[in-house]
Amino acid sequence: MADGFKTRKKALSRHGHWIERWKEGWAIYKKNLLGRIGLALLSIFTLMALASFIPPLIDPMYGPMSGVDPAITASTGPSARHWLGTDFMGRDLFSQLLAGARVAFTVGITSAFVSIVLGTLIGMVAGYLGGWTDVFLMRAADLIMVMPTLLVVLILAALFGQLNIWSIILIIALFRWPGVSRVIRAQTLTLKERPFIDAARVAGASHVRIIFRHIMPNVLPLSFLYMTFRVTAAINIEAALAFLGFGDPGTVSWGMMLQWVWKTGHMFKAPYWLLPPGICISLITLAFYLLGRAMDEVLDPRLRKEGERY
Amino acid sequence: MDSKTSPEILRLSEVTKTFRQSRSFFSGTKKIVTALNRVSFHIHKGEIFGLIGESGSGKSTAGRLIVHLDRPDSGKIYLNQKEITRLPGRAFRPLRSRVQMIFQDPYQSLNPQLSVFEAVEEPLVVHGKGKRARREDRVVEILDAVRLRPPERFFYRFPHQLSGGQRQRVAIARAMVLNPELVVADEPTSMLDASISIQIFDILLRLREDLDVTFLFISHSLAAAHYLCDRIGVIFRGHLVETGEGKAVITRPGHPYTQALMDALPRFACGEKGRRYNALLNTRRKPPAPSGCPFYPRCAKGKASLCSAHAPPFKEIEAGHQVACFLAG
Amino acid sequence: MGLLAVEGLSIGYHTEKGLLHAVEDVSFTVKRGRSLGLVGESGCGKTTLGLAILRLLPENGTILKGRILFDGADLLEKSDEAMRRIRWKEISMIFQAAMNALNPVHRVKDQIAEAILTHEPETPRETVRSRVEALFDQVGIPRSRMGDFPHQYSGGMKQRAVIAMALALRPRLIIADEPTTALDVIVQDQILRQTRRIQEAFDISMIVISHDIAVVAEVCHDIGVLYAGQLVEYGDRESVLQSPMHPYSRMLLGAFLTVGGKPPRVPDNGNDSPDLMDPAPGCRFHDRCPMAEDPCRQTPVASVTVGRTHRVLCRRVA
Numbered sequence: 001m002a003d004g005f006k007t008r009k010k011a012l013s014r015h016g017h018w019i020e021r022w023k024e025g026w027a028i029y030k031k032n033l034l035g036r037i038g039l040a041l042l043s044i045f046t047l048m049a050l051a052s053f054i055p056p057l058i059d060p061m062y063g064p065m066s067g068v069d070p071a072i073t074a075s076t077g078p079s080a081r082h083w084l085g086t087d088f089m090g091r092d093l094f095s096q097l098l099a100g101a102r103v104a105f106t107v108g109i110t111s112a113f114v115s116i117v118l119g120t121l122i123g124m125v126a127g128y129l130g131g132w133t134d135v136f137l138m139r140a141a142d143l144i145m146v147m148p149t150l151l152v153v154l155i156l157a158a159l160f161g162q163l164n165i166w167s168i169i170l171i172i173a174l175f176r177w178p179g180v181s182r183v184i185r186a187q188t189l190t191l192k193e194r195p196f197i198d199a200a201r202v203a204g205a206s207h208v209r210i211i212f213r214h215i216m217p218n219v220l221p222l223s224f225l226y227m228t229f230r231v232t233a234a235i236n237i238e239a240a241l242a243f244l245g246f247g248d249p250g251t252v253s254w255g256m257m258l259q260w261v262w263k264t265g266h267m268f269k270a271p272y273w274l275l276p277p278g279i280c281i282s283l284i285t286l287a288f289y290l291l292g293r294a295m296d297e298v299l300d301p302r303l304r305k306e307g308e309r310y
Numbered sequence: 311m312d313s314k315t316s317p318e319i320l321r322l323s324e325v326t327k328t329f330r331q332s333r334s335f336f337s338g339t340k341k342i343v344t345a346l347n348r349v350s351f352h353i354h355k356g357e358i359f360g361l362i363g364e365s366g367s368g369k370s371t372a373g374r375l376i377v378h379l380d381r382p383d384s385g386k387i388y389l390n391q392k393e394i395t396r397l398p399g400r401a402f403r404p405l406r407s408r409v410q411m412i413f414q415d416p417y418q419s420l421n422p423q424l425s426v427f428e429a430v431e432e433p434l435v436v437h438g439k440g441k442r443a444r445r446e447d448r449v450v451e452i453l454d455a456v457r458l459r460p461p462e463r464f465f466y467r468f469p470h471q472l473s474g475g476q477r478q479r480v481a482i483a484r485a486m487v488l489n490p491e492l493v494v495a496d497e498p499t500s501m502l503d504a505s506i507s508i509q510i511f512d513i514l515l516r517l518r519e520d521l522d523v524t525f526l527f528i529s530h531s532l533a534a535a536h537y538l539c540d541r542i543g544v545i546f547r548g549h550l551v552e553t554g555e556g557k558a559v560i561t562r563p564g565h566p567y568t569q570a571l572m573d574a575l576p577r578f579a580c581g582e583k584g585r586r587y588n589a590l591l592n593t594r595r596k597p598p599a600p601s602g603c604p605f606y607p608r609c610a611k612g613k614a615s616l617c618s619a620h621a622p623p624f625k626e627i628e629a630g631h632q633v634a635c636f637l638a639g
Numbered sequence: 640m641g642l643l644a645v646e647g648l649s650i651g652y653h654t655e656k657g658l659l660h661a662v663e664d665v666s667f668t669v670k671r672g673r674s675l676g677l678v679g680e681s682g683c684g685k686t687t688l689g690l691a692i693l694r695l696l697p698e699n700g701t702i703l704k705g706r707i708l709f710d711g712a713d714l715l716e717k718s719d720e721a722m723r724r725i726r727w728k729e730i731s732m733i734f735q736a737a738m739n740a741l742n743p744v745h746r747v748k749d750q751i752a753e754a755i756l757t758h759e760p761e762t763p764r765e766t767v768r769s770r771v772e773a774l775f776d777q778v779g780i781p782r783s784r785m786g787d788f789p790h791q792y793s794g795g796m797k798q799r800a801v802i803a804m805a806l807a808l809r810p811r812l813i814i815a816d817e818p819t820t821a822l823d824v825i826v827q828d829q830i831l832r833q834t835r836r837i838q839e840a841f842d843i844s845m846i847v848i849s850h851d852i853a854v855v856a857e858v859c860h861d862i863g864v865l866y867a868g869q870l871v872e873y874g875d876r877e878s879v880l881q882s883p884m885h886p887y888s889r890m891l892l893g894a895f896l897t898v899g900g901k902p903p904r905v906p907d908n909g910n911d912s913p914d915l916m917d918p919a920p921g922c923r924f925h926d927r928c929p930m931a932e933d934p935c936r937q938t939p940v941a942s943v944t945v946g947r948t949h950r951v952l953c954r955r956v957a
Binding site: 364365457473474475476503504505506507508509512530531532533534536537560570571572573574575576590 | 680681823824825827828850851852853854856857887890891893894895896897898905907911912
Binding site: 195196198199200201203204205206209214217218 | 377410414481
């Protein structure tokens with residue numbers, strides 16, 4: 001009984017450290033106007049993504065991909081029935097826009113997360129071990145970094161035919177870790193010189209333990225910062241791919257919507273169709289960027305001085 | 311503590327360590343800096359040996375070599391009569407629990423992301439000592455020994471929530487938690503205030519009594535060494551120039567450099583009437599031949615014919631008190 | 640009447656968590672040609688005091704009350720412009736880690752000449768040169784090294800150059816914050832003695848801020864001991880060093896290691912400096928004090944005069 005109480009109290013104070021840090025971080029973040037705008041925009045997009053499940057429940061014709069309004073055979077402007085109008089097949093643009101938000105989040109966050117995990121691991125290992133490991137990993141990073149991601153995906157798409165959304169996510173992730181790994185490596189190099197790493201060695205800690213227990217917690221905030229920038233990049237790449245016709249034909253992304261506008265020759269005829277996805281792509285990119293900038297300020301001044309931005 | 315009868319725990323024999331230093335950013339030429347030049351000394355079990363020198367004298371390098379953070383270029387290091395100089399990292403790891411180190415700057419030597427409990431527990435985890443509950447007891451015990459009381463109150467504090475003195479206590483607890491035989495304390499109080507330093511010294515003295523641990527105490531202060539150490543070694547630019555019983559070295563310094571260090575002590579620390587040796591030259595001489603005495607350029611007593619050409623050998627000026635100077639004794 | 644008189648000065652820092660009471664009701668004077676040493680552990684407010692006198696507190700620092708009289712005029716009421724003229728010309732400073740204050744891409748002599756010309760643009764070139772040469776002589780840097788760049792200097796020489804710079808405009812008061820902390824013992828000793836010589840020769844007043852009571856004992860006529868923002872003891876060097884009255888000064892001096900005298904004894908009850916966010920109204924040392932009683936914590940303490948020039952902030956002394 002007493003023991004249980006003791007343990008619980010400990011757990012509380014253990015997390016108390018993180019809660020306190022979040023509170024402190026939030027206090028700084030709150031002061032940043034752009035950060036607040038970014039967060040507001042993101043909440044709107046999150047709501048959109050969550051709401052994307054609702055329209056098809058109301059009426060199958062609101063299904064973003066396959067729902068067709070039987071009364072409509074061509075693209076129409078906004079109406080009470082279709083708030084943003086319909087596309088050339090009579091599909092509801094508003095539900096497509098909502099579904100697009102969901103795809104943007106999936107693509108952005110998943111591929112950013114994977115590339116951050118890769119980049120952080122590789123950066124830490126290269127920086128900590130140094131020597132040939134470092135040379136090899138960093139040259140590999142350079143090699144991948146100079147390859148234009150978009151072009152590579154295009155070539156792959158041309159080779160393998162249509163890519164599904166998860167392959168796209170994976171490819172983006174695999175091509176976007178080098179930037180992160182360089183930053184994390186730089187941070188690791190400075191951390192490695194700090195006496196607490198020597199202290200850990202004297203305590204007998206193995207390399208694996210030093211990397212994960214001593215270096216990782218110190219670079220993770222930086223990784224998360226870079227993740228916000230990576231999200232932006234991933235969303236943009238997916239949009240570009242979809243627009244060029246190499247997107248996953250089974251999903252409705254904003255880039256896909258733009259491609260349909262263009263392909264069906266509605267580019268200059270249907271602003272109600274062209275503008276919403278265009279604006280959404282710009283705004284979600286902006287939102288993640290603003291979030292990143294504001295987080296940068298939260299982490300400042302400890303981390304900003306190291307490394308390059310991208 | 312009768313150090314003469316107790317066995318030897320550590321011996322350095324003719325240890326040399328050099329570092330490559332790029333001379334300038336552009337020229338790319340490398341300059342070789344000798345941090346330690348054929349340094350030999352030994353420490354008896356249970357004693358506190360003070361290695362005294364200025365920054366850059368190589369005293370910290372000696373400490374790092376002993377705990378295997380660096381390897382010497384030549385020479386041998388023995389722990390309990392067993393040579394450990396070239397043991398590979400893996401083979402040395404079991405010995406780590408016997409040789410620990412307290413670092414200079416407690417603001418830097420604790421991982422900011424680890425709580426006090428995690429930091430002090432880590433060596434136990436790494437060496438697979440005991441179950442969680444047992445480890446917890448041990449952490450409580452050792453925190454109590456360094457007077458962080460009550461220990462539980464400090465468990466989940468983080469370094470940034472502690473004062474400098476408290477941090478250094480945590481660092482000491484971390485070094486002591488495995489019950490090591492030998493602890494290298496590298497200027498453990500240079501970042502702390504006088505009243506806190508004394509508390510730290512007293513903790514070290516008490517730990518020595520209670521846990522029978524041997525200390526290598528590295529410092530720039532003869533006064534601190536006088537307070538803490540049984541024996542003292544004075545090191546100048548990588549050369550050990552004097553060793554002996556603490557009291558003997560302080561009251562009868564044989565080497566001109568040790569004398570200069572005594573002169574530099576605040577007069578207030580010598581009770582105003584301390585003797586001045588005036589061992590330091592006002593201007594500097596040309597550096598001697600590589601084989602000459604390293605202190606010759608600054609030595610007020612040096613003789614050109616002798617000191618600039620030959621390396622002075624160690625001379626015993628009284629029992630157990632050795633000085634590397636031609637003119638001593 | 641001293642050259643500088645600080646009267647009832649309290650300074651706070653605005654932080655995320657509220658107001659930090661860094662300095663509380665501190666008063667002292669620095670007479671012409673005398674030097675005052677302020678000692679205390681890190682965070683005791685000694686650097687804050689130095690910055691406040693120069694009106695160089697960081698943005699979140701505010702002077703809560705008190706006056707800083709320099710030559711009878713309150714520095715806190717001067718305009719920024721007037722203050723800028725006073726800095727360097729009347730009051731100059733030697734900062735902690737001062738060696739970084741030298742610009743690495745200019746020759747040392749040029750930097751000192753620059754300092755003179757900025758404040759006295761009409762000085763003829765010849766005069767500037769001879770003044771710079773004289774400064775090098777005073778601080779003990781050989782003239783042959785005048786044209787060197789800072790990186791060619793050793794730590795001690797850089798520190799001497801910084802002192803020369805502080806002297807360049809012949810100020811009446813120099814504030815030196817930890818002037819020798821980063822230096823080796825032998826060099827430190829030399830520089831302290833040189834500093835003392837200069838200070839006496841030019842009749843300059845000085846405030847030396849240090850954590851090391853030995854440094855202060857070496858150079859200063861008067862000593863002020865700070866603890867957690869309070870000036871707990873203040874008096875001439877002999878009185879403070881020989882008969883310290885405040886328990887903290889006693890602890891500090893008791894902790895001072897000597898090679899001759901008696902072994903130090905410092906009680907260790909594990910307590911540390913108080914939280915300056917919400918200090919108790921009474922004595923801030925009560926947590927660590929071996930003679931503290933209940934009222935020490937709650938009742939504000941008034942300073943007690945124990946000698947002609949010796950004041951102590953402790954109710955147990957009264």
